[in-house]
Structures are given as structure tokens and as C-alpha cells.
Amino acid sequence: MDIREQTLADWGEFSFIGFLRDRLPASHPELLLGIGDDASWWRPAGGEVLTTTDMLVEGVHFDLAYTSAADLGWKSLAVNLSDLAAMGGRPACVYLALGLPGTTRRSWLEEFIDAFLELADHYGVQLAGGDTVRSETLVISVALNGIPAAAGPVRRAGARPGDDLYLSGSVGDSFLGLRCLQGRLSVSGPAGIFLRERHLRPRPRVELGAFLGTSGMVNAMLDVSDGLIADLGHLLSASGGWGAELEIENLPLSSAAREALRAGMCDYPELLTGGEDFELLFSLAPDRFPELAAAVAGVGVELTRIGRITSKPGIFLLGPDRLPYQLDGKEGYDHFQTRDC
Ligand code: ADP
Ligand code: MG
Numbered sequence: 010m011d012i013r014e015q016t017l018a019d020w021g022e023f024s025f026i027g028f029l030r031d032r033l034p035a036s037h038p039e040l041l042l043g044i045g046d047d048a049s050w051w052r053p054a055g056g057e058v059l060t061t062t063d064m065l066v067e068g069v070h071f072d073l074a075y076t077s078a079a080d081l082g083w084k085s086l087a088v089n090l091s092d093l094a095a096m097g098g099r100p101a102c103v104y105l106a107l108g109l110p111g112t113t114r115r116s117w118l119e120e121f122i123d124a125f126l127e128l129a130d131h132y133g134v135q136l137a138g139g140d141t142v143r144s145e146t147l148v149i150s151v152a153l154n155g156i157p158a159a160a161g162p163v164r165r166a167g168a169r170p171g172d173d174l175y176l177s178g179s180v181g182d183s184f185l186g187l188r189c190l191q192g193r194l195s196v197s198g199p200a201g202i203f204l205r206e207r208h209l210r211p212r213p214r215v216e217l218g219a220f221l222g223t224s225g226m227v228n229a230m231l232d233v234s235d236g237l238i239a240d241l242g243h244l245l246s247a248s249g250g251w252g253a254e255l256e257i258e259n260l261p262l263s264s265a266a267r268e269a270l271r272a273g274m275c276d277y278p279e280l281l282t283g284g285e286d287f288e289l290l291f292s293l294a295p296d297r298f299p300e301l302a303a304a305v306a307g308v309g310v311e312l313t314r315i316g317r318i319t320s321k322p323g324i325f326l327l328g329p330d331r332l333p334y335q336l337d338g339k340e341g342y343d344h345f346q347t348r349d350c
Contacts (some may be wrong), residue, residue, distance in 0.1 A: 017118065018111035022141050025118065029136070032126055037135035040102055049137040051102055051154075059155045059162060061092040067147040075190040078117040080209040081149065082124035088234070089153040090132065090213035091287040095232035097163035097222020098155040100215065102137040103129060105151055108144030132215050158222035163291070165247035168229035170320040172292035174253060175312050177214050179263040180237050182207035184283020185275060194274055200265035207263075211287040217310045218289055226301050230291035236282040238336065240290060241324060248292075252323045255281075255316035257334055278336045281326075292318055 017025065030044050037043075042050040065071060065085050076084075086103065093100050105125065109118075129136060134153070186208030188194035189201055196204055214232070221227045229248055233240045245251050257277055262270065269275050293301065295317075302312065319325070328334035 013114070013116035013119065015115040016111060017109055017113040017115065020115050020118075025141060028119070029122060032122060033136060034130060037102065037133070037137075040135050040137055043102075043135065043137045044139075049102070049104075051137065053101065053154070053156055055156045055159070057157050059093060059096050059098045059157050060152065061089055061096075061155075062150065062152040063088045063092065064148065064150040066149075072191075073147070076209060078120035079124035082121035082126075083128050083210050085149045085151050086125050086128045086134075086153075087211045087213045087287065089151045090128070090134075090215050091211070091232040091234065093153055093155040094214050094218025095163075095230055095289060096155075096157065097218055097227070097230065098157045099219045100132055100134045100153055100155040102135045103151060103153045104137060105139035105149070107139065107141050107150075108146070108148035109141065110145065110147065111143055113147075158219070158225075160222070160225040163222050163227050163230040165229055165231050165244050166249070168244055168248035168251060168292040168318045169294075170251055170318050171294070172228055172318040173295045173298065173314050174241070174255070174290065174292050174316045174318065175298075176233070176237070176261060176288055176290050176315050177217055177310050177312055178286070178288045179261045179266065179311075180233065180286050180288060181260075181266045181275070181280030181283055182263050183211065183285040183287075184208075184279060185266055185269055187283075187285070188275075194269070196265065196269065196274070200268060203263065203265050208285065211285065213287055214289045214310060216308050217305060220305050220308055221289070221291060221301075224301060224304055226297045227291045227293050230289060233286045233288045233290050234284055236284045237286075237290070238281050238324060239284075244290065244292070245318075245322075245324070248318075250322050252319040252321045252325065253316055254319055254325045254327060256327045256331075257281075258327075258329050259313060259315050261311065261313040261315070277334070281336065 040051045182204055186204035189196055189205055229244055231244050326334040
């Protein structure tokens with residue numbers, strides 16, 4: 010039998026952990042002790058640590074019918090990198106806890122780990138430990154540690170009336186990609202591939218986040234994971250209940266999303282509330298943008314002004330004609346209030 014066809018039950022927990030250790034690159038300068046003991050030991054360069062954790066559960070966050078092992082390995086780290094970027098920090102070491110059915114194939118696990126470590130290596134992040142247990146459904150829990158910028162982390166709190174709101178990249182692609190994967194939308198050719206990729210292989214804005222953190226110019230920031238409107242709401246309530254005005258026409262849309270919109274395959278409310286774009290949303294005083302734009306030009310991520318913070322609470326949308334625009338119904342993703350996940 011091809012060894013890669015073995016199940017995890019045949020392969021065994023400790024052989025799997027041995028395989029993991031063999032896959033790791035040479036040790037990280039900050040990590041004094043990694044996989045192999047009862048706990049890891051590390052010495053963070055700046056003396057301060059940011060920690061974030063995110064969990065992915067089969068049937069809730071992903072469907073194995075259209076998510077490969079490599080997609081999942083990539084995404085389980087990417088979502089954590091995005092959270093750390095949203096604090097303006099630099100990622101350093103990561104922990105991976107897995108709940109796996111005994112029937113999981115060795116080949117599946119190898120692909121999962123290879124994609125996870127490919128992304129980790131890309132950002133110089135070291136896998137420092139984790140746990141592996143048997144479970145009925147697949148559960149992946151990742152914890153990521155990182156180093157805040159010298160000026161301290163960029164928090165959700167801190168937006169002020171008069172600030173401009175900026176968004177990196179484009180919004181709504183992941184929602185459209187998910188619809189394609191679910192067979193609810195049909196987009197062929199490179200546009201279809203692009204949209205699916207945006208859902209399955211999100212590119213966390215690691216360099217941009219660290220750059221914005223170091224700049225000291227950003228007043229408030231978060232990553233857009235629950236949908237633009239929901240996450241903007243989180244930023245506003247953390248900042249003390251201010252409001253915001255968003256200009257729909259200024260939303261950064263990819264050409265694939267723009268084409269889907271033009272063809273009537275989706276509408277603005279869907280793009281504004283669809284989740285998992287993993288872009289950065291931040292606010293800053295308007296007079297700071299030219300300096301910031303010059304400083305981040307080398308990062309190569311587009312930044313778009315999408316609106317501004319107002320002293321009047323609530324989120325007000327301005328339509329193409331600058332008339333008020335209404336969102337009907339759902340405003341974003343809430344794990345305990347969502348029927349359609
Ligand atoms: P313990 O029983 O003391 O919790 P384990 O046998 O669970 O130890 O783990 C042994 C070592 O392997 C530990 O250093 C642990 O961090 C590491 N480890 C276990 N599972 C994983 C995993 N999925 N990813 C990374 N490291 C892991
Ligand atoms: Mg253990």
C-alpha cells in the first residue's frame with residue numbers, strides 16, 4: 010500500500026508529530042525551544058507580545074466538498090496573520106491544535122501541513138507547538154504570537170470624527186468566490202478562478218499591517234472578516250459610538266466583482282456585507298494620507314478612501330447619486346444569528 014494512503018489511525022499521533030518536526034526550517038532566532046517538550050519557550054525581541062487565535066470547524070467555516078487540504082492549511086494560518094496585521098504587529102510564532110478523525114489520510118495531512126508551513130515560511134513565522142487529538146469532525150485551532158510596533162498596537166478604538174476611512178485591496182470577492190464554489194453563481198475563466206482563490210487562499214495584509222503600525226499615523230484599524238458593514242460597526246462602537254458615511258461609488262471592487270455587479274449577479278448590499286475579504290480597514294486624519302501613501306507605496310497594496318467618520322452615530326451609505334442608500338436586512342456575519350453559512 011502507498012504509504013500516503015495510510016489513515017491517521019495507521020500512521021499514529023507521534024509519527025505525525027515527528028513528520029511535523031522534520032518539516033520545520035532551522036530554528037527561529039526568538040524561539041529557544043519548539044516542538045518536542047511540554048511547552049515552547051521563546052524570547053520576544055521587543056519584550057511585548059500580541060496573541061490571537063482563530064478556530065475553523067468543518068461544516069461551520071468550510072466544506073470539504075470544495076476545500077482542499079492545502080486550501081485549509083493555508084487559510085487556517087492566513088486568518089490569524091490577518092488579525093495580527095490588523096493590530097499593526099509582526100508575526101513570530103504559531104501553535105496548531107488539530108482535532109482529526111482517525112480516518113484522515115496521511116496524504117491529506119501532508120498537503121495541509123505543507124501549505125500551512127509554506128505560508129508560515131513566507132513570513133518568517135515558526136511553528137512552535139500544538140496538539141493533535143481525535144475528533145468526529147475536523148477542527149483546526151491556530152494561535153499566533155507576534156510583536157507590536159514600537160508605538161504600540163493599533164486598536165479598533167481610536168477613530169475620531171473627521172477621520173477618513175481607508176480600505177486595502179478590494180471588497181466582496183470572497184463572497185462571490187464562495188457563491189461560485191457552492192454552485193450558486195457561475196463565473197467562468199480567469200475571473201472565476203480569481204474569485205474562488207480570494208475565498209480559498211486569502212492573502213493576509215501582513216506587510217501593510219506592520220507598516221501601518223510602525224507609521225504611527227493610523228488612529229484605528231481592524232481586518233474585514235465579518236463583512237465591511239459589520240466590521241465598520243465594530244470599529245465605531247470600540248471608538249466610542251461615532252458614526253460613518255460610506256460612499257458606495259468609491260468602494261474598491263475588483264474587475265471580476267464589477268463585472269458581476271454589472272451583469273446583475275450580485276448587488277451592493279451583498280458586497281458590503283459578505284465576509285472573509287481579510288482586507289484592512291483603518292481611519293486617519295485626512296492631512297496624514299499623502300505622507301502615509303508615500304510611505305506604503307513600496308508595499309504594493311492599493312488603498313482607497315471609502316468614507317469618513319462622523320459625530321452622528323450610525324452608518325450612512327451614499328449611493329451613486331449621493332442620495333441615501335438603504336441596506337435591507339442582514340448587516341454581516343454573526344455565528345449565532347446566521348442561518349446561511
Ligand atoms: P503533551 O501530551 O505533553 O501535551 P503532546 O504529545 O501533545 O504533548 O505533544 C508533543 C509535542 O508535539 C509538543 O511539543 C507539542 O507542542 C507538539 N505538537 C503536538 N501536536 C502538534 C501540532 N498539531 N502542531 C505542532 N506541534 C504539535
Ligand atoms: Mg498534548
